[in-house]
Amino acid sequence: MALLSYLNEFNRRHPWSHNDHYGRWVAGQVVASGARHVLDVGCGTGNLVALLRRRGATVTGLEPDPATAHTVAERFTDDPAVTIVQTGFAGRDPHRRWDAVTLVAVLHHLPLAPTLRELRGCLTPGGRLVVVGCYREAGSADLLASLLAVAANPIMGLVKHPARADAPPLHMTAPTADPQETLAEIRAAAARELPGARIRRRLFWRYTLVYDAPTGGSR
Template identity: 40%
Template structure:
C-alpha cells in the first residue's frame, strides 16, 4: 500500500490534516540538503546544473555561491516559478525541458562535459536510472561532482512504516523550525 495514493478515507483524512499542519508550519525537507550540497561542491567549481529545479531555491543558493547555474524542470509551472524567482540573477538560466533534451543540446556544444556539479534533489526517481546516470556522467566535466538526494518507492512493510514516520515528523520539524 502506498499511503500517498490509497483510497482509504481514514488515511486520506490524516493526509489532509498533515497538509494543513505543514502549511501552518512549513518545513521543506528538500531545502534541508542545500547546505550539504554547497559544502560538497568541487573546489574551483564555476558551473552547475540543477535537474528538476522545482521552484528554484537550490538554483539561487548555487548562484549565491558564485556559480553560473542552469536549472531544468519538465513541469511548465515549476519552470515558470523558478524563472520568476531567479530573474534577478544574470548567471542563471531556467528552462522547461527534460534531462534528455538538455543533454542533447549541451553535449552537442560541450562533448567533454559542461558542468562542474550536477544536483538532483528528489528528482532522480522520476527518471529511468541507467539512462539518466549515463547522461549525467556525460554532462560532468572531468573531476565534477554528481550530488543526489533521492526518494524511494515503499516496497515493504518496513518501507511503509518509515514513510509514515516521515510524514508524521515533517509537521513537527516545521513547528520547531517555524513556530
C-alpha cells in the first residue's frame, strides 16, 4: 500500500495524458484514410483538433462542457477550418456525414452498441472511425497489461513532464467515468455493429478501434 501511495503521489507531481499519448496515432490513422472532413466527438481543449489541422483536415469538434467548449472555440477562433459546437454526440447534425470520426476516451460515457451503430451512420462511404477507448478490467490478460502500465507510467511522467506540478494541466481536468464494458464485450458489440473493425489492446488502460465503412452500396 505504501508503494502504491508513493506512485500515486509521484504520478500526480508528474502528470501526463494517456489520451494525448495516442493523439499522433489517431491523426495518422485519419490521414492514412484520405479523410478531409473530420468529426471529433468530445474534443476537450482541442489537442487532437490541432494535430488534425496540421495534417490539413477540416474539423468539427463536439464538446458538451460549456467552459471547455468556450476555451477550445477561442483557441481556434482565427481558423475557419475548425468548427466547435457545444454539444454531445446526440446533438450533432443528423444529416451530416464525415470522412472520418474520432473519439478519444469518450465512448465509455455513451451506450456502447447504439452509439457504434450511430457512428457507422455518421461516415461517408469509405469513411473511417478511429476510437481510443477505456475498458473494464477482467481476467489475467487485463491484470498483466495493468501491471505493465503501472510500472511504465512514472517513467513516462518523468519524460513528458519532468518538472514537478502543483495541479494537473487544463486538458486533464475533464470529468471521468469508470468504463462498464470489458474488452471482450466491446469486441462482441463491434463485431455486430461494425463488421471488420480492428481492435487492439493498448498500454495505459486503453484499446484502439479502427473501422472502415464500405465504399459503396447500403451499409
